[in-house]
Amino acid sequence: MSQDLFATFQTVLVDTFGVPAEDVTPDATFEALGLDSLDVVELTLVLEEETGVKLEDEELEDVRTVQDAIDKITEKQQAAA
Amino acid sequence: MNARRNVVVTGMGLVTPAGRGLADAWNGVLAGKAAAVVDEELAAAGTPVTICCRVPAYDADAELGRGAKRRLDRFTHLGVLAAREAVQHAGLVDVDDDPERIVATDPDRVGILLGSGIGGAETWADEYPRFLEKGPNRASPMFIPKMLSNTAAGTIAIRTGARGPNMTVNTACAAGASAIHVARDLIRSGVADVVLAGGVEAGITALSISAFAQMGALSRNGDPAAASRPFDVDRDGFVMGEGAGVLVLESEEHARGRGAAPLAVVAGAGASADAFHATAPPEDGGGAVLAIQRAVEDAGIDPTSIAHLNAHGTSTPLNDVAEARALRKVFGDHTDDLVVTSTKGVTGHLLGAAGAVEAIFAIQAMREGLVPPTANLTTQDPDIALDVVAGEPRAVTFEAALSTSMGFGGQNAALVLTRA
Numbered sequence: 001m002s003q004d005l006f007a008t009f010q011t012v013l014v015d016t017f018g019v020p021a022e023d024v025t026p027d028a029t030f031e032a033l034g035l036d037s038l039d040v041v042e043l044t045l046v047l048e049e050e051t052g053v054k055l056e057d058e059e060l061e062d063v064r065t066v067q068d069a070i071d072k073i074t075e076k077q078q079a080a081a
Numbered sequence: 082m083n084a085r086r087n088v089v090v091t092g093m094g095l096v097t098p099a100g101r102g103l104a105d106a107w108n109g110v111l112a113g114k115a116a117a118v119v120d121e122e123l124a125a126a127g128t129p130v131t132i133c134c135r136v137p138a139y140d141a142d143a144e145l146g147r148g149a150k151r152r153l154d155r156f157t158h159l160g161v162l163a164a165r166e167a168v169q170h171a172g173l174v175d176v177d178d179d180p181e182r183i184v185a186t187d188p189d190r191v192g193i194l195l196g197s198g199i200g201g202a203e204t205w206a207d208e209y210p211r212f213l214e215k216g217p218n219r220a221s222p223m224f225i226p227k228m229l230s231n232t233a234a235g236t237i238a239i240r241t242g243a244r245g246p247n248m249t250v251n252t253a254c255a256a257g258a259s260a261i262h263v264a265r266d267l268i269r270s271g272v273a274d275v276v277l278a279g280g281v282e283a284g285i286t287a288l289s290i291s292a293f294a295q296m297g298a299l300s301r302n303g304d305p306a307a308a309s310r311p312f313d314v315d316r317d318g319f320v321m322g323e324g325a326g327v328l329v330l331e332s333e334e335h336a337r338g339r340g341a342a343p344l345a346v347v348a349g350a351g352a353s354a355d356a357f358h359a360t361a362p363p364e365d366g367g368g369a370v371l372a373i374q375r376a377v378e379d380a381g382i383d384p385t386s387i388a389h390l391n392a393h394g395t396s397t398p399l400n401d402v403a404e405a406r407a408l409r410k411v412f413g414d415h416t417d418d419l420v421v422t423s424t425k426g427v428t429g430h431l432l433g434a435a436g437a438v439e440a441i442f443a444i445q446a447m448r449e450g451l452v453p454p455t456a457n458l459t460t461q462d463p464d465i466a467l468d469v470v471a472g473e474p475r476a477v478t479f480e481a482a483l484s485t486s487m488g489f490g491g492q493n494a495a496l497v498l499t500r501a
Binding site: 016017018034038039041042045049 | 142147148151219221222223226
């Protein structure tokens with residue numbers, strides 16, 4: 001599951017945000033990937049389309065890295081299952 | 082009055098359908114070859130008019146940094162590219178370190194004043210269908226910052242570090258000239274030492290072209306190369322263009338203090354409203370007369386020293402005649418001595434960018450002693466009694482030029498530019 005989510009992140013970050021694929025690692029922060037706060041909001045919209053899970057503003061507060069976001073989405077998917 | 086600071090031009094940047102960069106654009110208008118083509122996107126959308134003048138293709142992410150294509154509207158791209166050339170031309174940056182960041186003077190004393198008629202048109206065109214399809218909860222957070230018409234000026238400030246007054250004026254097709262007017266006044270009054278002033282526009286979308294066509298404003302000529310024909314008896318409307326022109330304006334004292342060579346003086350500026358009609362000028366030239374008179378008076382020069390006019394000259398039947406009448410009213414018999422061109426024959430009508438781009442062409446004409454020809458002027462309208470240059474550039478040496486701009490809403494602007 002989380003491997004699939006990582007692949008989704010990589011695709012979105014490369015295709016939508018133009019991040020070089022090799023820069024996308026689980027512990028990469030969004031800041032280090034060149035995403036600012038508006039980009040992160042946009043990222044949540046694209047991810048919602050891909051995963052069906054929407055990360056709300058308050059849930060983003062402690063999300064800094066790709067892995068943080070994957071964990072949060074996984075948590076919500078499991079809660080919904 | 083004596084305390085007024087003299088305002089000079091120390092740098093210029095252009096992105097136009099006639100060419101990218103000052104040299105290419107200038108050579109493009111000198112060649113007198115229309116830049117208009119049938120646009121594939123417009124043709125595919127089935128718009129009533131499919132011809133327009135595009136700027137040369139560019140790769141936004143490569144030239145402006147990763148994410149520029151996604152985060153910035155096209156009009157901002159063009160503005161940043163023109164501003165970059167202008168600050169480099171003025172020697173305000175250390176190109177080896179950063180192509181845009183101002184280091185040659187205190188950036189807190191550098192303002193930015195741009196004109197734009199429409200702002201982020203392409204962003205509206207792209208995002209609204211997406212919104213309808215995906216719903217309110219998927220509206221892009223990028224939409225507002227991309228489409229706001231002041232975003233080009235804001236983006237240039239972020240990139241150059243200029244923290245002086247930062248404003249965007251909108252007087253439709255006079256906006257580029259209006260921006261130069263206001264920028265000049267900020268320097269003249271001592272609010273800023275340097276102001277990047279100009280116009281930016283990228284308004285070619287299927288929606289805007291269709292709407293301009295429905296107004297009857299656009300040429301329906303089937304031959305793109307012949308469509309924009311200012312002052313010609315067969316003119317039938319303008320051709321939409323896009324582009325940007327940015328000038329570095331500076332107090333003469335400040336320019337000389339840092340060893341920058343002035344290219345020209347912004348000697349006079351005038352503005353007015355027709356107070357008449359949403360889109361049509363009054364037949365007698367109306368408010369344009371006032372704007373030109375005010376610019377000449379403001380310059381404090383003998384009107385007969387003005388030898389060249391870069392006309393608004395849109396190629397619409399109403400505009401070109403009204404402009405000729407306005408000139409006659411202001412200049413009387415001296416009108417016959419004005420060497421006139423409309424560079425819109427080549428570039429099309431750049432709307433909010435036009436006034437700035439054409440002011441730059443007027444300055445180039447003065448510096449080079451060459452007035453570019455008006456493309457497609459084969460038979461001059463007998464109702465237009467002006468000495469319009471056609472065919473080849475004309476060699477003329479002169480000390481002062483006028484550039485006129487008239488916007489929908491009846492807003493007029495005129496600039497008098499003199500030799501430095």
